[in-house]
Amino acid sequence: MRAALIxxxxxxRAWLAAAAELDEIEIVGLADLxxxxARSRAVEFxxxxxxxxxxxETLLERSRPDMLFDVxxxxxxxxxVLAALAAGCxxxxxxxxxxxxxxxRELVHATRSASRLHAVIQNRRYLPGIRRLHRLIESGALGKVTGLHCDFFKAPHFGGFREQMEHVLLLDMAIHSFDAARYLAGVTPDSVYCHETNPDGSWFAAGAAANAIFTLPTGGVLTYRGSWCANGMPTSWNGQWRVVGDRGTAIWDGEDAVTAECLADPAAQDGLFSVTQPIEVPPLHSDDGIDxxxxxxxxxxxxxxxGREPETVSHHNLGSLAMVFGAIESAETGRSVTIAIPEEPEVP
Ligand SMILES: NC(=O)c1ccc[n+]([C@@H]2O[C@H](COP(=O)([O-])OP(=O)(O)OC[C@H]3O[C@@H](n4cnc5c(N)ncnc54)[C@H](O)[C@@H]3O)[C@@H](O)[C@H]2O)c1
Structure with a gap:
């Protein structure tokens, strides 16, 4: 398949390195303002x-791709994206x-009208650790999930646009954790309360930290604590996770380590506590897309x-974006906000 990248x-670089590994993709054009x-990337790769x-427009007209990589x-x-869909990509x-x-919503609508696929890079789903944690939750070993908790603490000095933008952590970074949480929970949260701050000493103009509590339609909660100006003891870029069910708990360090414990015998007590034991976390399955x-x-x-839909197809991804904008609205109003997923557009 012929692919052009803009x-x-x-x-x-991450895209072109990945495309180079795939025999079925031929890069036929590169564009940048x-x-x-564009020329340097062509030389580099x-x-x-x-x-x-x-x-x-010039890229599409001259390279005639089957698919566009939008970066x-x-x-x-x-x-x-609208231009590429209109050109049949x-x-x-x-x-x-x-x-x-x-x-x-407009992009989802245009995609349906064009009968094409549009999907989003939510690369955090494509990690071995999250795939195994997901399999563990699906196995039922933790029981009913009542809480998902994600910590994200880093202190990067990016320079550039990020240090000037509003809601920088929520808009630029939290979408990864929120989408991962939807994947693990298997549902989209129905409300959020978010307190956003720009901590003392922050080198960002606004919104470098946020604490959000989401409620899940299943009755559980999702909490997110994040900061982009937390020096020392950083978490993984993928966050650090704790999933609590009514039979046990799993922890994922955001890298390769997933560990879990669950009730041994629900009747067995050791002082104040029920007896728990470590449990096996399922291995990766050949169906697990990773890398x-x-x-x-x-x-x-x-x-x-x-002719099938990939996991991060855009109409499904609306739910993750709605979490981000719900959290922003809550931070701005100081109130809990219902997460509104834009209606499925009608296909003419
Ligand atoms: N998935 C991830 O882990 C991850 C990590 C970092 C960034 N991102 C995302 O990747 C995207 C690009 O981020 P980046 O860090 O490469 O930014 P960047 O600023 O380094 O690169 C963006 C490029 O797009 C070009 N550009 C902007 N508007 C254009 C237009 N209309 N036509 C042609 N070229 C145009 C710019 O000239 C620039 O070269 C963003 O959406 C960002 O959120 C994803």
């Missing part, structure tokens, strides 16, 4: 004879799906070929 900034960046362009900044995503976009819920961007690109290409 947005040759930092993230494009700064054409020099040995793509000597691909089309080089500085806008989406532009969020504000440019809406226009780029399937589209795989970087996260977030859109810069507003209205734009997200981050590579896993996602592979899954997307297969979905196009087989």
């Amino acid at each position: 947005g040759c900034g930092e993230m494009s 700064d054409e020099g960046r 040995g793509l000597g004879d691909v089309v080089i362009a500085n806008d989406i 532009v900044v969020p504000a440019a995503r809406h226009g780029v 399937h589209v795989l976009s970087e996260k977030p799906l859109a810069d507003t819920l209205v734009h997200a 981050g961007h590579l896993g996602l690109l592979r899954d997307f290409a297969r979905s196009v070929r087989e």
Whole structure:
């Protein structure tokens, strides 16, 4: 399949490295507002004879791709995806799906109207640790899940746009944890209360930390504690997770370690406590798509070929984006907010 990529900034390297591993994908064009960046990426990845362009229209017209890889900044995503769908391409976009819920809904609508696939890179789902934790939850060994808890603490100095933007942690980063939480919970939360701060000493202009409590339609809760200006003792980029069920608890360090304990014999007591014992966490299964961007690109290409929807298809991803915008609304109003997933658009 012929693929063109637009947005040759930092993230494009992960995409082009992944595409290079996949025989079924041929990169036929690269574009960036700064054409020099597109040219450098072509050299870096040995793509000597691909089309080089500085806008989406020229890229599509000259390279005639089957699919577009969209790695532009969020504000440019809406226009780029609409143009590609109109040209008959399937589209795989970087996260977030859109810069507003209205734009997200429009993209879902345009995708259905064009009978094409549009999916989002939610690469945190494509990690061995989260796949195994998901299998453990699905196995029922923890019982009914009553709480999912995610901690995210880092102190990166990015420079650039992130240090100036509003709601930086919620908009730019928390979508990964929120989407992972939806995957683990198997449901989309129905409400959120979020307290956002910019802690003393922060080098970000606004919103570098957030604490959010989501309620789940199953009766459980999801809590998120995050900061982008927490020096020392960092968590994984994937967060650090605790999942509590009515029979046991699992912990995922965000990397490879998933450990769990559950009740040994519900009647057995040791002083104040019920007796628990470590349990096996299921191994990876051959159906588990893994390898981050590579896993996602592979899954997307297969979905196009087989005419099925990939796991991070855009109409499903609306729920993760709605969590982000719900948390932002709560932070701005100081109130608990119902998470509104934009209605499924009608297909004409
Ligand atoms: N999945 C992840 O783990 C992850 C990590 C970091 C960033 N991202 C996402 O990747 C995307 C890109 O981030 P980045 O860090 O590479 O940013 P970046 O600023 O390094 O690169 C973005 C590039 O897009 C180009 N661009 C912007 N508007 C364009 C347009 N209309 N037409 C053509 N080119 C255009 C810019 O010139 C720039 O080169 C963002 O959506 C970001 O949220 C994802």
